[in-house]
Amino acid sequence: xxxxxxxxxxxxxxxxxxxxxxxxxxxxxxxxxxxxxxxxxxxxxxxxxxxxxxxxxxxxxxxxxxxxxxxxxxxxxxxxxxxxxxxxxxxxxxxxxxxxxxxxxxxxxxxxxxxxxxxxxxxxxxxxxxxxxxxxxxxxxxxxxxxxxxxxxxxxxxxxx
Amino acid sequence: xxxxxxxxxxxxxxxxxxxxxxxxxxxxxxxxxxxxxxxxxxxxxxxxxxxxxxxxxxxxxxxxxxxxxxxxxxxxxxxxxxxxxxxxxxxxxxxxxxxxxxxxxxxxxxxxxxxxxxxxxxxxxxxxxxxxxxxxxxxxxxxxxxxxxxxxxxxxxxxxxxxxxxxxxxxxxxxxxxxxxxxxxxxxxxxxxxxxxxxxxxxxxxxxxxxxxxxxxxxxxxxxxxxxxxxxxxxxxxxxxxxxxxxxxxxxxxxxxxxxxxxxxxxxxxxxxxxxxxxxxxxxxxxxxxxxxxxxxxxxxxxxxxxxxxxxxxxxxxxxxxxxxxxxxxxxxxxxxxxxxxxxxxxxxxxxxxxxxxxxxxxxxxxxxxxxxxxxxxxxxxxxxxxxxxxxxxxxxxxxxxxxxxxxxxxxxxxxxxxxxxxxxxxxxxxxxxxxxxxxxxxxxxxxxxxxxxxxxxxxxxxxxxxxxxxxxxxxxxxxxxxxxxxxxxxxxxxxxxxxxxxxxxxxxxxx
Numbered sequence: 001x002x003x004x005x006x007x008x009x010x011x012x013x014x015x016x017x018x019x020x021x022x023x024x025x026x027x028x029x030x031x032x033x034x035x036x037x038x039x040x041x042x043x044x045x046x047x048x049x050x051x052x053x054x055x056x057x058x059x060x061x062x063x064x065x066x067x068x069x070x071x072x073x074x075x076x077x078x079x080x081x082x083x084x085x086x087x088x089x090x091x092x093x094x095x096x097x098x099x100x101x102x103x104x105x106x107x108x109x110x111x112x113x114x115x116x117x118x119x120x121x122x123x124x125x126x127x128x129x130x131x132x133x134x135x136x137x138x139x140x141x142x143x144x145x146x147x148x149x150x151x152x153x154x155x156x157x158x159x160x161x
Numbered sequence: 162x163x164x165x166x167x168x169x170x171x172x173x174x175x176x177x178x179x180x181x182x183x184x185x186x187x188x189x190x191x192x193x194x195x196x197x198x199x200x201x202x203x204x205x206x207x208x209x210x211x212x213x214x215x216x217x218x219x220x221x222x223x224x225x226x227x228x229x230x231x232x233x234x235x236x237x238x239x240x241x242x243x244x245x246x247x248x249x250x251x252x253x254x255x256x257x258x259x260x261x262x263x264x265x266x267x268x269x270x271x272x273x274x275x276x277x278x279x280x281x282x283x284x285x286x287x288x289x290x291x292x293x294x295x296x297x298x299x300x301x302x303x304x305x306x307x308x309x310x311x312x313x314x315x316x317x318x319x320x321x322x323x324x325x326x327x328x329x330x331x332x333x334x335x336x337x338x339x340x341x342x343x344x345x346x347x348x349x350x351x352x353x354x355x356x357x358x359x360x361x362x363x364x365x366x367x368x369x370x371x372x373x374x375x376x377x378x379x380x381x382x383x384x385x386x387x388x389x390x391x392x393x394x395x396x397x398x399x400x401x402x403x404x405x406x407x408x409x410x411x412x413x414x415x416x417x418x419x420x421x422x423x424x425x426x427x428x429x430x431x432x433x434x435x436x437x438x439x440x441x442x443x444x445x446x447x448x449x450x451x452x453x454x455x456x457x458x459x460x461x462x463x464x465x466x467x468x469x470x471x472x473x474x475x476x477x478x479x480x481x482x483x484x485x486x487x488x489x490x491x492x493x494x495x496x497x498x499x500x501x502x503x504x505x506x507x508x509x510x511x512x513x514x515x516x517x518x519x520x521x522x523x524x525x526x527x528x529x530x531x532x533x534x535x536x537x538x539x540x541x542x543x544x545x546x547x548x549x550x551x552x553x554x555x556x557x558x559x560x561x562x563x564x565x566x567x568x569x570x571x572x573x574x575x576x577x578x579x580x581x582x583x584x585x586x587x588x589x590x591x592x593x594x595x596x597x598x599x600x601x602x603x604x605x606x607x608x609x610x611x612x613x614x615x616x617x618x619x620x621x622x623x624x625x626x627x628x629x630x631x632x633x634x635x636x637x638x639x640x641x642x643x644x645x646x647x648x649x650x651x652x653x654x655x656x657x658x659x660x661x662x663x664x665x666x667x668x669x670x671x672x673x
Contacts, residue, residue, distance in 0.1 A: 057446075
């Protein structure tokens with residue numbers, strides 16, 4: 001899918017804003033993803049040219065990091081912590097419930113585009129797990145009931161998606 | 162006169178409802194026409210009591226917690242009358258045994274005031290170390306850090322002073338050296354870096370300034386994991402305010418010395434907590450581990466001499482410089498000097514941050530501070546040092562928290578994370594997860610790590626399915642040996658630790 005004129009302009013201005021930094025690639029990718037929700041494939045040649053890198057190098061960086069996405073995600077991203085401290089408090093049950101309630105596997109987005117489910121390895125809330133992150137908010141001691149409650153808030157419905 | 166209240170803006174406090182309590186409090190106070198001043202401080206680190214509100218009365222702080230919005234009305238009434246009648250009243254904060262029994266050096270200021278208030282920071286002893294460092298030359302600062310015995314708190318425990326000496330002595334072709342703070346706190350069960358950055362960010366800035374003065378570096382980067390959005394905002398604001406106040410920039414405190422600092426976000430790669438991978442990531446590359454030598458101290462960021470230290474190492478330097486090497490050195494045991502910031506996590510009644518001189522035992526921390534499991538069931542295994550640390554059974558719980566004592570039992574203290582599991586844990590599950598995690602997070606540069614971890618998952622699955630179980634158990638141990646001996650960094654090299662400890666101490670779990 002070709003970039004819209006607005007997207008092209010946004011990407012150009014973000015590159016310009018970040019290019020003065022030492023090692024500007026990650027800051028640029030973060031900025032593009034924050035502005036557009038993802039890093040479109042067509043942004044890669046533009047970024048590569050601006051930084052005098054090959055397209056393969058830019059693609060390689062995007063694909064290395066779990067956080068960068070090359071396709072639009074859902075309106076809200078829900079991350080379930082899979083790391084050990086949360087496992088000790090029941091995160092395996094929470095992750096099974098989350099997948100079932102949303103009908104999604106990790107990395108998938110709901111058909112209506114409202115929610116993307118992701119795995120995360122540690123949110124730094126290890127004393128009060130299981131932990132969940134929705135957008136930039138972390139939630140502690142999340143069990144199945146609490147998950148449904150939080151989910152209904154983002155989907156605007158009482159039941160699961 | 163208004164009543165001063167303190168309620169943390171810390172990630173865990175907010176995850177437990179601190180923002181909701183804050184809104185309820187402000188609304189209820191407005192309704193009653195009560196004059197309150199609500200300071201959003203950092204956390205004291207007693208997470209089981211969060212959201213924990215403090216009230217300042219006669220220069221003493223009194224604590225209430227854990228609070229919900231339902232507690233707010235009665236709380237406001239108690240503020241005008243008798244604090245102690247509130248069912249959530251905990252007494253004077255400093256007298257809470259969990260806090261009182263700690264030896265807080267690095268976390269002494271955590272949770273006292275607004276983390277971004279520079280006046281609070283200086284009033285509580287902040288920048289004292291920097292002022293002293295500004296009177297000294299680089300070699301004198303390095304000598305002070307060396308004689309403090311401070312070792313890197315990120316996990317490898319390398320003497321900080323020796324690393325600094327190498328960078329001080331190194332010649333930079335471009336005339337540029339760097340200070341890089343490793344704030345990619347990815348180990349499960351650790352949150353001390355986050356807590357410090359959210360509660361006392363100027364301490365990290367001060368530590369980096371001192372490091373810059375010591376080795377002659379004029380630029381610093383904090384590489385922060387993107388899973389910490391709250392810490393990111395706080396650090397950005399702290400840097401901005403420190404610049405405006407003349408602590409950062411072209412003329413630090415009128416000394417003519419320069420130090421510029423920038424915070425950079427990672428992008429969800431555990432391996433970037435490994436220092437050379439972190440440097441590649443900062444340079445804008447895939448976070449691939451570099452072969453050593455050359456050491457980052459000689460050829461680090463952009464090929465220039467670079468100090469890479471953990472958040473807590475840099476923070477500890479401020480204490481060393483403010484109070485002197487002898488003061489710091491007086492804490493601890495053996496070659497582990499100073500304090501360790503233990504993070505008590507997982508299935509634990511009273512989880513939180515416990516700063517203690519090295520030497521307390523694992524059992525003391527888990528039982529006396531932690532109060533046992535959250536579930537109330539018996540503790541079965543304790544994983545120390547993050548996902549690459551061993552799972553320890555009861556026979557090892559009297560091991561003192563000391564780098565050498567842990568190495569002697571084929572375990573590691575790492576960054577001080579302690580994750581408690583009760584008796585419902587399936588240790589074959591945990592061993593499998595260790596391999597799975599390595600497969601997900603390996604940078605892929607070396608074969609034992611990249612492929613060994615995938616094969617590790619498969620072999621454990623066969624063991625559990627009872628497919629040639631005995632042979633596959635031998636194969637699994639063999640694989641562990643290969644990964645340990647043949648991997649470039651600790652990711653592949655130490656993934657065998659949790660796996661072997663599960664096999665050694667919890668063998669029954671592989672026989673079901």
